[in-house]
C-alpha cells in the first residue's frame with residue numbers, strides 16, 4: 001500500500017495495554033480521551049466500560065471527529081471537536097467537573113495526519129506547508145514563516161526543536177523567500193537539509209517538530225489542561241499522559257511533582273490541625289514502551305507514559 005495514501009486512516013496506538021491499565025477503569029465510570037485520533041485507545045476504554053459508563057473524547061482535528069462519527073456507533077461515547085484546553089469549560093456546561101474517573105492524553109500527531117501530504121506535517125512528501133491540527137483556526141506554517149522575521153523564526157526553531165543550527169536555518173529561509181515564496185514541505189525540508197547534517201534521522205526532523213509545536217500552541221495547550229485536571233478529576237481519578245517530546249514530558253513531570261509533594265507551609269499561617277499544604281496528586285510513576293513494541297513502531301521509542309492519581 002502507498003504509505004502516503006490519502007485514505008489511510010490507520011493509527012497504531014502507542015503503549016496501548018499500559019495506557020488502558022493505567023486508568024484503572026471502573027465499570028460505570030466517566031472517562032476522557034483528550035486525543036481521540038483514530039480511536040484505538042478510546043475503543044480500549046469502551047471495551048472495559050459497562051453499559052452505564054461514559055467516554056468523552058476530544059480532538060481538535062475535524063477529520064478525527066468525522067472518522068469517529070462514521071466508525072464508532074456507541075451511545076456511551078460523546079465526541080467533542082475542540083482543543084482539549086476547553087475541557088474545563090465544556091465539562092462545567094455538563095455539570096461533570098470533579099466527576100471524571102480518568103483522563104488519557106496521547107500527545108502529538110496521529111499517523112493519518114503525518115501521512116497525508118495535504119496536511120503539511122511530513123518532510124518526506126510534498127504538500128502545502130500547513131501543519132495545523134485544527135484547520136479551522138490559526139495560520140499555516142507557510143503564512144507564519146512569511147510574516148515572522150529571522151530572529152523570531154530562529155527562536156522558535158531553537159526553543160521548540162532544540163536545533164543548534166536554528167540561526168542558519170532562519171537566515172536560509174529568509175534568503176529563499178527573497179527569491180520565491182516558501183509554500184511547500186519539500187522546499188523547507190531541502191533548505192534545512194542543506195544546513196543540518198545528521199545521521200539516523202532526517203535533517204529536518206527537529207525543525208518540523210518545532211514549527212508544528214509552535215503553530216499548534218502544543219505546550220500552552222498542555223500547560224492549561226494539566227492545571228484544569230485538578231478540578232476535573234474525581235477523588236482517585238487517574239491522569240495518564242503519553243508524551244513524545246522532552247519539553248512535553250518535562251512539563252508533565254514538573255506538574256506531577258509540584259502537586260504530589262507535601263510542602264511545609266511558612267510559619268505563621270493560620271492552620272490548626274494540618275502543618276503541611278495538602279497534596280493534590282499521587283505520583284504513580286512512569287513507563288516506556290516494551291522492547292517488542294519499539295521493534296514494531298519507531299514512534300513508540302520516544303514515548304513516556306506518566307501516571308498520577310487525584311487525591312481530594
Ligand SMILES: C[S@@+](CC[C@H](N)C(=O)[O-])C[C@H]1O[C@@H](n2cnc3c(N)ncnc32)[C@H](O)[C@@H]1O
Pocket residue numbers: 011012013014034035036037038039040041042058059060061064082083084085106107108109110133221
Ligand atoms: C497521537 S494521536 C492520538 C491517537 C489515539 N490515542 C489513538 O489511539 O488513535 C493525537 C491526536 O490528538 C489530537 N490533538 C493533539 N493536540 C490536541 C489538542 N490540543 N486538543 C485536541 N486534540 C488534540 C490530534 O489531532 C491527534 O488526532
